[in-house]
Amino acid sequence: MTWQEELQKLDLELASGRISADDYRQRRDEVLAGSTSAPPQPQQQAPFAAPFRWQAMPPQQQAPNPDATQVVSTGQAAPNPDATQVVNTQKAGDSERTQFVRPVSGPEPQQGGWQSGPSAPPPWVGGDGGFGPMGGSTPGWIAQGPETFDDAGKSSGKGRIFAIVGVVLVLALIGGGIWWFTTQSGGGGNGGETTAQTTTQTTSTKPKPKDDLDIVALPGSQEDQSGIKTFEDIVAQKLLTEEENAVYATGGATKARVAVSKLPNGDVIQVITVQLTDATAATTAREALAALQTKFNMKTYTGGTIPEDVSAHQIDVEGDKKGSARAHYVHKSTLVRLQVAGKDQAAISKDFDSVLAAQLEFLPSGS
Structure with a gap:
């Protein structure tokens, strides 16, 4: 088994949750350490035009980082669309630099702000909000490493819990409203008959005498x-x-x-x-x-x-x-x-x- 296949296997095990992020890093370093003499694998040319991808910033605008990980989206079809392929792009004197290639499948996005090429960035670009700049060469929301899988799993689980709790609350409110209106409008223990209780306040309209000489209003x-x-x-x-x-x-x-x-x-x-x-x-x-x-x-x-x-x-x-x-x-x-x-x-x-x-x-x- 080649070192590329071993890395792909590690990616699948990490994605399925069979290994932790720390184990993934340790085993990845061991595979990369043993593949320093392996020749780079030629990439097959994709049969279709490359889909949209965020353009990386020119190398001269960023300080060289020997530990940086570059993520490039290609149109090459892979046996598993969710797999992450790692190829060695090291140069002389750079034994730790790797390149991650993420297969991209599906049609290109259409309207709504998605454009190909070095056009204007989408409207939500402008503040990282804790996720890193989306216009950079390694967007923070992509190059988060193996921890991304753990956080995503936790977030989705919490989201499902909140959604279930919200549905239960809505159903409880609806049931309470139905009970309130049915009990107030009737439907008691009288076989479904509606009982209306009316409180009548009797107000005397008879005139009262002004004094002891007053005379009642006479007819005619x-x-x-x-x-x-x-x-x-x-x-x-x-x-x-x-x-x-x-x-x-x-x-x-x-x-x-x-x-x-x-x-x-x-x-x-x-x-x-x-x-x-x-x-x-x-x-x-x-x-x-x-x-x-x-x-x-x-x-x-x-x-x-x-x-x-x-x-x-x-x-x-x-x-x-x-x-x-x-x-x-x-x-x-x-x-x-x-x-x-x-x-x-x-x-x-x-x-x-x-x-x-x-x-x-x-x-x-x-x-």
Whole structure:
């Protein structure tokens, strides 16, 4: 076996990982030491034109290095495209200089920055980044020696591990997203039925009284009674009889408020609130006014249900004479008077019950 074949065998063993880099160097030096007298082997001319290769720098631009290794890419076909052929290119007095010839197979690269000949270097040339100058005669990314095989194997193994971990993470995220959306949108233990839970917050839209004299909003067409603010204004407007005015005055009437509304059916609603001295005075006035209603030929109200602390009376409709329903009750120190008048007894009772219930809810009876 020639020394070239022995070197080629060493290259194959190193590439396959059967020997280490240190063993490779030691055995290579032994083969080269025993081949100093062997004549150089003539190279066969490649049947095809030489493919692209990076041009080596002129020898005069680099300092001579007896230990340098020159790597030249040729187009010669070899039995093994991955094999590295070593030929002796030593000169007299240079026993350590060797030349590595790497077979190159496959078509020449086309577009994308690859050009043959001493044209402009590719765009990524400009900084070695730790790999050596790509435009040099021995590019660092080629002439790294046998350590290159070890580093490449380690890098590729790490790359595969990172790729597997990344795929596992992506699958875990996708599975978690599917679980989240399915559990949130339904799909529980009810046979796949979707259960929606809705929290409803109830907000009361009913108006609240501004004070103890406030009157609930009446239905129908409102009349402007904003000018009445005291009991003296009620007396001036002659809204009550003389006897009724005397009862209010005895109770110490001060502030007052009036609301009047006409309904589409012709019924007229009137609500009067008057502030008296206190709850006792208001209760006494309510009882006195109830006695006056009987004196006015009004009878006890027979329409809807009336609370015990509310006195209610009525006058029935007779011919063209209007009928009415009237109530008095006490809210704290306020005496409330409510009346509905009209020409239809059923309509009067219906409207009276409705307005009285609303006013009682707005200003409840009691002290």
